[in-house]
Amino acid sequence: MPLVVQKYGGTSVGTPERIRRVAQRVAREREAGNDVIVVVSAMGDTTDDLAALADEVTDAARRRHPREFDMLLTAGERIAMALVAMAIRDCGCDAVSLTGSQAAIITDEAHTVARIAEVRATRVREEIAQGRVVIVAGFQGVSRTREVTTLGRGGSDTTGVALAAALGADRCEIFTDVDGIYSADPRRIPDARLIESIDYQAAIELTTAGAQVMHPRAVEIGARYDVPIRVRSSFRDEPDYQGTLITRRSHVMEELALTGLASERGNARITLRGMPAGMDAIATLLSRLAARGVSVDLVNFIDRTDGRRQIQVTVDEGDQLDEAREICRTMLDEQGGEGIETETGLSRVALIGSGMHGTPGVYARAFQVLVEGGVDVLALSTSSISITFLVRGADEDRTLQLLHGAFGLGTESQ
Amino acid sequence: MPLVVQKYGGTSVGTPERIRRVAQRVAREREAGNDVIVVVSAMGDTTDDLAALADEVTDAARRRHPREFDMLLTAGERIAMALVAMAIRDCGCDAVSLTGSQAAIITDEAHTVARIAEVRATRVREEIAQGRVVIVAGFQGVSRTREVTTLGRGGSDTTGVALAAALGADRCEIFTDVDGIYSADPRRIPDARLIESIDYQAAIELTTAGAQVMHPRAVEIGARYDVPIRVRSSFRDEPDYQGTLITRRSHVMEELALTGLASERGNARITLRGMPAGMDAIATLLSRLAARGVSVDLVNFIDRTDGRRQIQVTVDEGDQLDEAREICRTMLDEQGGEGIETETGLSRVALIGSGMHGTPGVYARAFQVLVEGGVDVLALSTSSISITFLVRGADEDRTLQLLHGAFGLGTESQ
Numbered sequence: 001m002p003l004v005v006q007k008y009g010g011t012s013v014g015t016p017e018r019i020r021r022v023a024q025r026v027a028r029e030r031e032a033g034n035d036v037i038v039v040v041s042a043m044g045d046t047t048d049d050l051a052a053l054a055d056e057v058t059d060a061a062r063r064r065h066p067r068e069f070d071m072l073l074t075a076g077e078r079i080a081m082a083l084v085a086m087a088i089r090d091c092g093c094d095a096v097s098l099t100g101s102q103a104a105i106i107t108d109e110a111h112t113v114a115r116i117a118e119v120r121a122t123r124v125r126e127e128i129a130q131g132r133v134v135i136v137a138g139f140q141g142v143s144r145t146r147e148v149t150t151l152g153r154g155g156s157d158t159t160g161v162a163l164a165a166a167l168g169a170d171r172c173e174i175f176t177d178v179d180g181i182y183s184a185d186p187r188r189i190p191d192a193r194l195i196e197s198i199d200y201q202a203a204i205e206l207t208t209a210g211a212q213v214m215h216p217r218a219v220e221i222g223a224r225y226d227v228p229i230r231v232r233s234s235f236r237d238e239p240d241y242q243g244t245l246i247t248r249r250s251h252v253m254e255e256l257a258l259t260g261l262a263s264e265r266g267n268a269r270i271t272l273r274g275m276p277a278g279m280d281a282i283a284t285l286l287s288r289l290a291a292r293g294v295s296v297d298l299v300n301f302i303d304r305t306d307g308r309r310q311i312q313v314t315v316d317e318g319d320q321l322d323e324a325r326e327i328c329r330t331m332l333d334e335q336g337g338e339g340i341e342t343e344t345g346l347s348r349v350a351l352i353g354s355g356m357h358g359t360p361g362v363y364a365r366a367f368q369v370l371v372e373g374g375v376d377v378l379a380l381s382t383s384s385i386s387i388t389f390l391v392r393g394a395d396e397d398r399t400l401q402l403l404h405g406a407f408g409l410g411t412e413s414q
Numbered sequence: 415m416p417l418v419v420q421k422y423g424g425t426s427v428g429t430p431e432r433i434r435r436v437a438q439r440v441a442r443e444r445e446a447g448n449d450v451i452v453v454v455s456a457m458g459d460t461t462d463d464l465a466a467l468a469d470e471v472t473d474a475a476r477r478r479h480p481r482e483f484d485m486l487l488t489a490g491e492r493i494a495m496a497l498v499a500m501a502i503r504d505c506g507c508d509a510v511s512l513t514g515s516q517a518a519i520i521t522d523e524a525h526t527v528a529r530i531a532e533v534r535a536t537r538v539r540e541e542i543a544q545g546r547v548v549i550v551a552g553f554q555g556v557s558r559t560r561e562v563t564t565l566g567r568g569g570s571d572t573t574g575v576a577l578a579a580a581l582g583a584d585r586c587e588i589f590t591d592v593d594g595i596y597s598a599d600p601r602r603i604p605d606a607r608l609i610e611s612i613d614y615q616a617a618i619e620l621t622t623a624g625a626q627v628m629h630p631r632a633v634e635i636g637a638r639y640d641v642p643i644r645v646r647s648s649f650r651d652e653p654d655y656q657g658t659l660i661t662r663r664s665h666v667m668e669e670l671a672l673t674g675l676a677s678e679r680g681n682a683r684i685t686l687r688g689m690p691a692g693m694d695a696i697a698t699l700l701s702r703l704a705a706r707g708v709s710v711d712l713v714n715f716i717d718r719t720d721g722r723r724q725i726q727v728t729v730d731e732g733d734q735l736d737e738a739r740e741i742c743r744t745m746l747d748e749q750g751g752e753g754i755e756t757e758t759g760l761s762r763v764a765l766i767g768s769g770m771h772g773t774p775g776v777y778a779r780a781f782q783v784l785v786e787g788g789v790d791v792l793a794l795s796t797s798s799i800s801i802t803f804l805v806r807g808a809d810e811d812r813t814l815q816l817l818h819g820a821f822g823l824g825t826e827s828q
Contacts, residue, residue, distance in 0.1 A: 016470035050493065056430035058500045065500040071511055072496035075489035079464065082486035086472045086479040097485055102560070146516070 002170040003128070004029055007039040007138060007160030011177040012234035013080050014044035022175075022234065023087035026133060030093050035128050037167070038135045039160040040084050042076025047139075050076055066111035070140075070150045074100070077137035077156075085135045095133040098123060100140030100148070105159060107141035107149045114141055114149035116158065116221075119166035128167075136163060154215020161218045165225035172227050174214050175234035180244030181206060181213050183409035184261040184400055191410035195244050195259060202259045202354045203246045205386045209262035209350035219246060258353035258362065258407045261400055265393060266317040267346040269298075269378065270328050274308045274338030281335055282311055288327050289313070294320045297348070298379045298390055308338075312379065314390060317344050346378065347396035350388040351403050362407075363387060369406040375399050416584040417542070418443055421453040421552060421574030425591040426648035427494050428458035436589075436648065437501035440547060444507050449542050451581070452549045453574040454498050456490025461553075464490055480525035484554075484564045488514070491551035491570075499549045509547040512537060514554030514562070519573060521555035521563045528555055528563035530572065530635075533580035542581075550577060568629020575632045579639035586641050588628055589648035594658030595620060595627050597823035598675040603814055605824035609658050609674060616673045616768045617660045619800045623676035623764035633660060672767035672776065672821045675814055679807060680731040681711075681760040683792065684742050688722045688752030695749055696725055702741050703727070708734045711762070712793045712804055722752075726793065728804060731758050760792065761810035764802040765817050776821075777801060783820040789813050 006026065013019050022038075029036050041047075050072050054061035062069045081097040088095040104120035127134045138156025141149050151158055157174055164172035179194055181203065186192040198206070200223035207216040213231055222229045232243025275281050282301060289296050298314040315324045325342060332340055351366060366387060370377055375398055379390040391399050404410060420440065427433050436452075443450050455461075464486050468475035476483045495511040502509040518534035541548045552570025555563050565572055571588055578586035593608055595617065600606040612620070614637035621630040627645055636643045646657025689695050696715060703710050712728040729738045739756060746754055765780060780801060784791055789812055793804040805813050818824060 016467065019471050053430065053493070054497060054500060057433050057497045058504050061500055065503055068496040068499040068503070068511055071499070072493055075492040075496075078489040078492070079467070079486055082482040082489075083468060083471045085482040085485070086468060086475055089479055089482070090472050097482055 001033060001035050003035045003037070003167060005037045005039065005160055005164040005167070005169045005172045007156060007172070007174050008041065008084075008234060009156065009174075009176045010041040010044050010046070012175050013040055013084060016083070018234075019080075019083050019087050020090075022084060023091050025234070026088050027091035027093050030133065034170075036133045037124065037128070037163055037169070038084060038088070038133060039138045039156060039163060040077060040080045040135060041138050041156040042073075043080045043083075046076040046079065047073055062112055067147060070111045070148055073150050074137070074140045074148055077139055081135045081137045088133050088135070093133050094131060095135060096127050097135040097137070098127070099137050100159070101142035101146075103134075103136045103163070105136075105141035105162070107143055107151065109143045109145065109147065109149070111147070111149055113152035114143070116141060116151065116162050117144075119162050121163065121166050124163070124167065154217050157214045157218035158221060161221045161227055161229060164227045165221055169227065172222070172229045174218075174229060174231045176213065176231065177233065177235065178213055179233045179236065179241075180231050181211060181246075182260065184404050185211075185263070188397055189261070189400055189404050189410070192404065193410050196242070197245045197247065198259055199249055199354050200246060201385050202352050205350065205352040205383070206260050206262045209348065209352065209386070209388065210264035211260070211262040213244075222246060223248075258351060258409060260352055260409060261349065261403055262352065263347055263349040263396055263400060265347050265396065267297075267314050267348055267390065268317045268321050268342055268344040269312055269314045269346055269390065270325060271341045271343075272311045272328055272332050272337050273341070274304075275311050275332070276335055277303060277307055277309055281331065285311065285313070285328065285331050288331070289324060292323055292327065294324045294327070296324075298381050298388070300379055314346070314348075314379065343378075345393040347391055347393050347399075348388050349391060349396060349399045349403070350386050351407070352386045354385045365406060366403060369402045370399060373398060373402040375402065415447060415449050417449045417451070417581060419451045419453065419574055419578040419581075419583045419586045421570060421586075421588050422455065422498075422648060423570065423588075423590045424455040424458050424460070426589050427454055427498060430497070432648075433494075433497050433501050434504075436498060437505050439648070440502050441505035441507050444547065450547045451538065451542070451577055451583070452498060452502070452547060453552045453570060453577060454491060454494045454549060455552050455570040456487075457494045457497075460490040460493065461487055476526055481561060484525045484562055487564050488551070488554045488562055491553055495549045495551045502547050502549070507547050508545060509549060510541050511549040511551070512541070513551050514573070515556035515560075517548075517550045517577070519550075519555035519576070521557055521565065523557045523559065523561065523563070525561070525563055527566035528557070530555060530565065530576050531558075533576050535577065535580050538577070538581065568631050571628045571632035572635060575635045575641055575643060578641045579635055583641065586636070586643045588632075588643060588645045590627065590645065591647065591649065592627055593647045593650065593655075594645050595625060595660075596674065598814055598818050599625075599677070602811055603675070603818050603824070606818065607824050610656070611659045611661065612673055613663055613768050614660060615799050616766050619764065619766040619797070620674050620676050623762070623766065623800070623802065624678035625674070625676040627658075636660060637662075672765060672823060674766055674823060675763065675817055676766065677761055677763040677810055677814060679761045679810065681728050681762055681804065682731045682735050682756055682758040683712075683726055683728045683760055683804065684739060685755045685757075686725045686742055686746050686751050687755070689725050689746070690749055691717060691721055691723055695745065699725065699727070699742065699745050702745070703738060706737055706741065708738045708741070710738075712795050712802070714793055728760070728762075728793065757792075759807040761805055761807050761813075762802050763805060763810060763813045763817070764800050765821070766800045768799050779820060780817060783816045784813060787812060787816040789816065
């Protein structure tokens with residue numbers, strides 16, 4: 001019997017009425033002759049509410065009491081999975097809910113940000129063999145020392161894809177509150193197009209670059225184990241609606257060179273002026289930033305005619321900016337540099353597509369359209385399937401519009 | 415090092431502020447040189463809220479989906495125990511929370527009403543040996559087939575006393591929102607007295623007969639394993655306040671003949687008139703009622719001069735009354751009885767004391783004072799340490815007052 005894994009996000013199970021709707025969908029899948037594993041997130045804002053409760057009891061609960069924080073948060077999926085199991089049983093399907101521990105989702109020991117080491121899923125297999133629908137708590141696992149862990153951001157998606165990989169599922173469906181992956185954010189680019197089919201690498205780039213649809217780490221597991229993933233809305237049921245299929249190779253024969261755009265606000269760029277030449281300064285700076293957990297992106301350096309160089313790093317505007325500046329300031333003093341500037345309110349816009357590598361002129365065309373459109377590109381970086389532009393926040397929408405139009409991302413055939 | 419088990423009820427951990435207060439109390443216990451196990455209930459109304467959520471998703475969740483219902487409810491203590499552990503760690507004590515399953519509270523398979531079979535508590539012992547305060551989720555356990563179960567009413571008290579018994583604790587303290595066990599309900603009998611010391615049997619009778627302080631099943635475990643239990647308010651801290659000590663033998667040398675009064679409203683009495691003589695009818699009636707799960711109390715029969723008899727049974731006025739009447743009606747028809755009457759709104763008042771058995775005249779004095787006070791006693795039953803009177807609801811307060819006064823229950827020395 002074909003095996004289907006369906007993951008439902010917090011919005012999809014946010015109310016009793018929605019839980020019943022999820023159950024009906026699962027029941028239809030059973031009636032169609034499939035075995036079904038359901039992975040659930042906590043209902044609506046439950047996880048945030050529990051975290052807020054912890055912050056009322058103690059300061060910085062997540063950091064200072066990570067084991068207990070995980071114990072606390074895992075109550076959220078437990079509630080959702082039990083309710084979903086009841087609703088599925090009400091639809092006439094035998095069903096059983098399993099915690100991450102019961103499902104043997106084995107993780108490392110890193111509380112609040114655990115990574116899955118192995119999916120044993122013995123009990124899941126047994127229950128499926130008994131003809132039951134198995135509901136598994138997303139986002140949670142258990143370490144080899146039997147401690148309850150949580151997987152951090154994107155955890156439930158990761159549970160879903162990992163279970164699909166471990167059990168060799170025929171399909172893995174991620175039900176969420178958006179329609180799928182778009183060529184750009186449809187709230188900002190009106191003619192953004194829902195992408196029918198996309199390959200793993202392009203999906204990873206798009207989701208990493210800011211598309212909020214699903215978490216790139218889950219797509220990475222899909223890529224590693226070749227699990228086709230379908231991302232779709234749990235609120236749409238029309239027969240011709242299918243969401244977005246993420247798979248090894250786009251199922252569209254005439255593959256689009258470029259798949260989509262994603263953007264992320266809230267970047268800051270720090271410039272160290274008048275640093276000594278050579279790679280030592282940059283290497284030291286990057287290792288110090290890494291040691292303090294500061295994520296760095298878009299590292300540039302420009303040599304001046306006087307033999308000294310400018311070094312630029314881009315970091316999140318959030319918590320880490322002050323720390324990054326302090327590290328840069330120390331470096332500057334040690335190396336006798338001239339000064340530091342920080343620009344905030346910057347955005348990264350990424351143009352993504354697996355076809356880019358073999359397609360000449362993408363880089364040139366993108367640059368040309370932005371220059372003509374009056375966008376000041378502050379920095380850029382490229383990978384084999386993406387080009388990322390750093391622009392001022394005020395230019396972000398215009399950058400998206402210009403690129404979306406220039407590469408015909410809104411049209412079916414390019 | 416002495417080992418103390420402290421159980422905190424839902425009100426005691428009902429808010430973040432109260433959780434911090436519990437943590438301070440636990441920390442003081444550690445500073446006094448004791449090992450501490452903390453058993454917690456779910457916060458405030460969490461358990462009821464979760465049950466209500468289930469009833470929004472499905473009908474009769476508890477009965478129709480008992481396994482999932484248990485999975486759902488156990489989220490409640492999980493939340494409370496993680497928060498309590500964080501707060502205790504904030505007080506500078508190392509602490510770790512364990513679920514019923516991690517603490518190896520082994521139960522039978524009876525979901526929603528499981529009974530504890532064994533407390534292995536291997537992990538609890540290990541953590542205590544490491545110098546940690548161990549917080550254990552009350553009310554929950556795990557079956558031998560690794561299913562999560564809940565213990566039903568009085569479950570958290572039961573977890574506390576069972577852990578104290580299994581680990582040979584020196585003290586077991588039940589922290590609640592009342593001051594302890596009173597000679598009668600202090601809201602109704604103004605001069606009711608807080609009982610300093612009471613033996614297990616009297617405490618079982620008092621709590622069974624309606625004193626809401628703690629659940630008799632927990633006291634029964636205390637009696638079986640000889641665990642001294644102290645019931646006290648978590649909101650009082652005066653040095654001379656000690657609550658009520660439940661122990662094998664009252665620590666007061668000159669033991670009171672009578673310890674206290676308890677009462678319960680909402681009883682109904684069904685009378686079957688003109689039934690055949692002999693015990694067959696009663697035996698059949700009782701077994702049919704039992705088969706349908708109807709709890710029966712105060713069974714009476716009176717033979718008439720014509721050779722036929724009246725049979726009376728007392729049942730709860732709640733859900734079971736209609737079912738009980740239907741069973742009685744069928745019996746009446748089968749046996750050619752004359753008719754059925756039902757009186758509702760009746761109360762049971764129990765006079766309890768381990769000294770009663772050897773004390774002549776208690777029975778007579780109780781009856782006399784009630785007759786003189788104008789109370790119509792509809793039925794009564796006795797055990798070795800209690801007399802229970804069935805009276806009309808309107809007479810309940812008067813019955814309590816008369817008995818409380820007659821036996822000097824409000825005074826320190828009798």
